[in-house]
Amino acid sequence: MKNYFDLSGKVALVTGASSGLGVQFAKALAEQGADIAICARRVERLEAVKKEIEALGVKCFAHKCDVLNTDEIREMVKAVEEHFGKIDILINNAGVGDATPSEELTDDTWRNVIGTNLDAVFYVAREVGKVMLKNGYGKIVNVGSLHSEVVMPPGTWPVPAYTAAKGGVKMLTKSLAVEWARKGITVNAIGPAYFGSEMTNDILSTGGFDPVAQAYCPMGRAGKEGELNGAVLYFASDASSYTTGQILYIDGGWTAI
Numbered sequence: 001m002k003n004y005f006d007l008s009g010k011v012a013l014v015t016g017a018s019s020g021l022g023v024q025f026a027k028a029l030a031e032q033g034a035d036i037a038i039c040a041r042r043v044e045r046l047e048a049v050k051k052e053i054e055a056l057g058v059k060c061f062a063h064k065c066d067v068l069n070t071d072e073i074r075e076m077v078k079a080v081e082e083h084f085g086k087i088d089i090l091i092n093n094a095g096v097g098d099a100t101p102s103e104e105l106t107d108d109t110w111r112n113v114i115g116t117n118l119d120a121v122f123y124v125a126r127e128v129g130k131v132m133l134k135n136g137y138g139k140i141v142n143v144g145s146l147h148s149e150v151v152m153p154p155g156t157w158p159v160p161a162y163t164a165a166k167g168g169v170k171m172l173t174k175s176l177a178v179e180w181a182r183k184g185i186t187v188n189a190i191g192p193a194y195f196g197s198e199m200t201n202d203i204l205s206t207g208g209f210d211p212v213a214q215a216y217c218p219m220g221r222a223g224k225e226g227e228l229n230g231a232v233l234y235f236a237s238d239a240s241s242y243t244t245g246q247i248l249y250i251d252g253g254w255t256a257i
């Protein structure tokens with residue numbers, strides 16, 4: 001039987017793979033046979049994830065990187081390229097959440113959210129893009145959000161900086177996709193609604209999320225572990241060879257209404 005998502009012989013770099021969705025994406029790619037490079041700031045967590053990935057039967061390389069620091073990004077990408085000889089797939093996943101109302105949002109918080117969720121997505125794509133352009137092949141998957149498309153309804157929690165950054169990720173995805181479309185690189189994005197992770201556990205566990213999901217999410221619930229993997233594998237594999245510049249919302253129908 002043909003496996004459209006087969007990633008044997010490929011090398012995938014996942015940013016923000018010390019917790020949450022990044023770990024899930026790295027494992028999903030490994031299960032399809034890709035060797036994996038992971039990066040984040042918490043090195044001990046990366047080492048633990050590395051062991052879990054190696055247990056799946058592929059190689060894993062872990063490297064510390066603060067994506068707010070462009071020197072560290074360049075160093076990390078160079079180290080991954082030196083280690084594996086190439087980078088075929090980038091899951092541009094590192095990010096931070098924030099739900100500060102605009103009138104209380106400080107310059108520092110704004111810069112941190114935009115810096116991590118938008119600036120760094122560009123900086124990492126730029127550096128990995130140079131490696132991919134040399135090889136004439138690449139699959140970039142940016143992690144956007146439900147908030148690339150819609151904000152939170154009135155009376156819930158405002159996410160001004162996060163929304164501005166994730167909206168930017170959507171348009172950056174289109175721009176990179178068009179620039180590199182004839183050079184063997186596809187650039188797409190996923191737009192998850194709410195999934196359990198360190199970022200969202202407070203919102204999901206306090207009970208505040210459930211009535212909002214009932215009102216605004218046709219499926220009436222948060223996403224479950226594993227429900228993003230199909231979309232990531234589609235964009236990361238040659239199954240999506242004629243798809244670029246797209247964002248796929250995995251949101252229980254939230255953005256359909």
Ligand code: NDP
Nearest residue numbers: 016018019020021040041042066067094095194195197199
């Ligand atoms: P987590 O907080 O569990 O994971 C965030 C990851 O990003 C961690 O590995 C963290 O690693 C890394 N990270 C944060 N800042 C930096 C930095 N400056 N440099 C390097 N790495 C950094 O949250 P999620 O797994 O939920 O988030 C992953 C992505 O998914 C984010 O882009 C988020 O916006 C997006 N998303 C999440 C949704 C959800 O409901 N969970 C919904 C929609 C989108 P470390 O701290 O070790 O550096």
